[in-house]
Amino acid sequence: MGRAPCCDKANVKKGPWSSEEDSKLKLFIDKFGTGGNWIALPHKAGLKRCGKSCRLRWLNYLRPNIKHGEFSEAEDTTICTLFASIGSRWSIIASQLPGRTDNDIKNYWNTKLKKKLLGISSSHKMNIKSSLLLSQQPQNQQFLFSSPLLPSASALSNKPSIFQLSAGFGTTTHQALVPPHEAISSSSTSSSSSPLFQFNSQHQFIKQISQNVSFNNFLLHGNAGSQDYLSGLHSAAPLEECSSYEFDEIKRMLVTSNNNNREFFFEDQSVLGTF
DNA sequence: AATTTTCTCAACCGCCGCCGC
DNA sequence: TGCGGCGGCGGTTGAGAAAAT
Known part of the structure; x- marks a missing residue:
């Protein structure tokens, strides 16, 4: 029945x-x-x-304040970046674009943006394709922190970034968003070569994001190791090499975080980001 | 100008997770 | 603890519009 x-x-x-x-x-x-x-x-x-x-x-x-009509370049960038990071979680993506609905974004992606992306150079195509695979990785995905706050990305968006998260599988590295305090509270695994935070699944990771974090600000571009696989989506600012951070290093950065105003600082009190 | 094809996007469908009982 | 109701979500559909032939 x-x-x-x-x-x-x-x-x-x-x-x-x-x-x-x-x-x-x-x-x-x-x-x-x-x-x-x-x-x-x-x-x-x-x-x-x-x-x-x-x-x-x-x-x-x-609903009031619904935005109709053309998407801006900045909105395109946001959608592309988030799609590459978290896949087709349209409601999460929509939460980053005031006035846009998940349905709107989904339609826009399916009818225009996807085609627009496929029009870029073939080398970038390969990388974007593989980055999109992130949404299809089922279980036991390992994530590792990489560069926070890249100046070029911030300048591009006028907003501070929070952490970028790299996810590696096979020979390709992918990126996603991560709320720092969630990552810290998640189980971490030490590795001889990489500092890793392990979530049980991508689903768990996404769930944590969607339940606990409302992103007002977020990173706008991806850089995976030596591959700037999202650079084709951006009009300016060459991407910079990511650096990795040891677990203790990240912990140290966050130890001064103030959860009330949701700002996070580096140890020297320079602002790492807000959300 | 008429017909066909392609595109767009509002709306539907069905599944999933949460919550209260 | 299990069940049912409901909200929310993502995938898909199809009618109308626009473009191509």
């Missing part, structure tokens, strides 16, 4: 929303809010729609 449907499918309207339905939904939510119950909302609002449909319409179209 399958799961019960969320609504009576025979009695709900499907397809495009009319302006009348839009204003009904908007008026209702403006007045009463969602009440934390989307399933009950359409009935209360006098709409013959599935609750999920109402939620989607609100989030993707009616």
